[in-house]
Structures are given as structure tokens and as C-alpha cells.
Amino acid sequence: MELLELKKVSYISKGKYILKDISLKIKKGDFISVVGASGSGKSTLFKICSHLLSQSEGEIVYKNKNADEYDPIKFRKEISYCFQTPYLFGDKVIDNILFPFIIRNKEIDMSRVKELFFLFNLSEDFLNMQVENLSGGEKQRIALIRALLFEPVILLLDEITSALDSENVFLVENVIQALNNKGMTIMWITHNKEQSKKYANKLLVLEVGEIKALEMLK
Numbered sequence: 001m002e003l004l005e006l007k008k009v010s011y012i013s014k015g016k017y018i019l020k021d022i023s024l025k026i027k028k029g030d031f032i033s034v035v036g037a038s039g040s041g042k043s044t045l046f047k048i049c050s051h052l053l054s055q056s057e058g059e060i061v062y063k064n065k066n067a068d069e070y071d072p073i074k075f076r077k078e079i080s081y082c083f084q085t086p087y088l089f090g091d092k093v094i095d096n097i098l099f100p101f102i103i104r105n106k107e108i109d110m111s112r113v114k115e116l117f118f119l120f121n122l123s124e125d126f127l128n129m130q131v132e133n134l135s136g137g138e139k140q141r142i143a144l145i146r147a148l149l150f151e152p153v154i155l156l157l158d159e160i161t162s163a164l165d166s167e168n169v170f171l172v173e174n175v176i177q178a179l180n181n182k183g184m185t186i187m188w189i190t191h192n193k194e195q196s197k198k199y200a201n202k203l204l205v206l207e208v209g210e211i212k213a214l215e216m217l218k
């Protein structure tokens with residue numbers, strides 16, 4: 001089933017094409033690696049896919065309906081973008097963990113919180129830690145936990161393992177692979193060539209804002 005389709009999508013900023021004529025079909029269960037030189041438009045593509053930016057030209061169709069017809073907040077709950085530089089808010093880690101429950105008017109599910117902390121190899125003591133005292137790798141994993149408390153339909157990961165040591169890269173990769181095996185659609189941006197081919201079924205190569213290649217890996 002086609003989940004998300006980009007039809008000749010472009011993004012123009014200050015008269016310049018950042019993305020040009022991107023046509024792409026994302027199927028349920030796809031695991032797509034996105035590669036390309038720095039500045040080729042990878043992050044911009046993900047922000048457009050998750051409705052954080054609006055395309056300048058072209059059309060985006062999600063579940064057979066034009067993306068513009070969805071409430072952007074509802075849309076972002078289904079298509080979740082994890083930033084390249086993890087953004088945590090408030091004073092403490094717990095503020096970030098409670099937020100997804102609060103915006104959904106749901107009771108805090110501590111067993112789900114604990115399960116994710118365990119999965120990402122973080123002690124529950126982190127909940128009361130100040131955000132400013134965390135390392136880049138810890139912030140990155142907390143941001144992932146925040147994105148996964150309620151599982152999105154499509155998870156967009158922007159170089160999320162770049163701040164992690166090799167042990168935690170492996171751990172995070174395994175969690176993502178397990179989510180994909182359960183049916184979650186994944187797109188991730190990676191600079192690591194080996195990583196780009198290890199788990200994905202498709203490899204998308206961007207070059208100065210255009211699709212240079214879409215390679216089938218499996």
C-alpha cells in the first residue's frame with residue numbers, strides 16, 4: 001500500500017530551489033536510507049514529509065488524501081521527525097517524556113516509559129536529570145524515546161546516530177530494525193555508507209536538491 005507520495009515536490013527559499021521535482025512513493029513497511037552530500041536537501045525533505053515545512057510546488061498525498069487536508073498536528077503525530085540536533089525542552093528530561101501524553105490527553109503510562117528507557121539503555125534516574133547536563137548521545141536517545149512513546153506510522157530519523165558511541169549505535173539500530181519488522185515505515189538520513197545499506201530496502205540519493213538515484217537494496 002502507498003502510504004506517502006510526493007508528486008513533483010519542490011521547495012524554494014529566497015528564489016533558490018532547495019528541493020526540485022521530487023517524486024517519491026513510500027510504501028508501508030519501507031525502510032529507506034537517504035544519502036547525499038551536506039546541503040543536498042536531506043533535512044529539508046524530511047521537514048516537508050512531516051509537515052514542518054510546506055512545499056512550494058507539487059503535491060503530497062498521505063493515505064490517499066492530500067496532506068493539506070489534514071490537521072498539521074494530527075499529521076505530525078503520524079509522521080514523526082527526529083531532528084539532526086536533538087531538541088529537548090523544559091528543565092528536566094521528564095518534561096519531554098510527559099509531553100506526548102499531555103497533548104493526547106492520555107494518562108501517563110509509566111510501564112511504557114520504563115520499557116523504552118530499558119530498550120535504549122538509559123537508567124530511569126535520567127527522568128529527573130536537567131536537560132542541560134546530558135551528553136549529545138543521551139539527548140538523542142531521549143528524543144527518540146519521546147518520539148516512540150506513541151508509535152508513529154512513519155518515523156523520519158535525521159542522522160540520529162552521529163552523536164552515539166558504537167555500542168549505542170548498534171543498540172539504536174536494533175531498536176529501529178525491530179520497529180520496522182513490526183511494520184513501522186522508516187526513513188533515515190545517514191552519512192555512514194555501511195549503515196545506509198545494512199537495514200534499508202531502498203536507498204535514495206539526493207544531489208543538489210534532486211533525486212539522483214533510487215536503488216532497490218532488497
Ligand SMILES: Nc1ncnc2c1ncn2[C@@H]1O[C@H](COP(=O)(O)OP(=O)(O)O)[C@@H](O)[C@H]1O
Nearest residue numbers: 013014018036037038039040041042043044045
Ligand atoms: N530555511 C532555509 N532557508 C534558506 N536556505 C535553507 C533553509 N534551510 C536549508 N537551507 C539551505 O538548503 C540547502 C539544503 O539544506 P538541508 O536540507 O539542511 O541539507 P542537508 O540536510 O542535506 O545537509 C542548504 O544549502 C541550506 O543552506
Ligand SMILES: [Mg+2]
Nearest residue numbers: 042043044084
Ligand atoms: Mg541535514
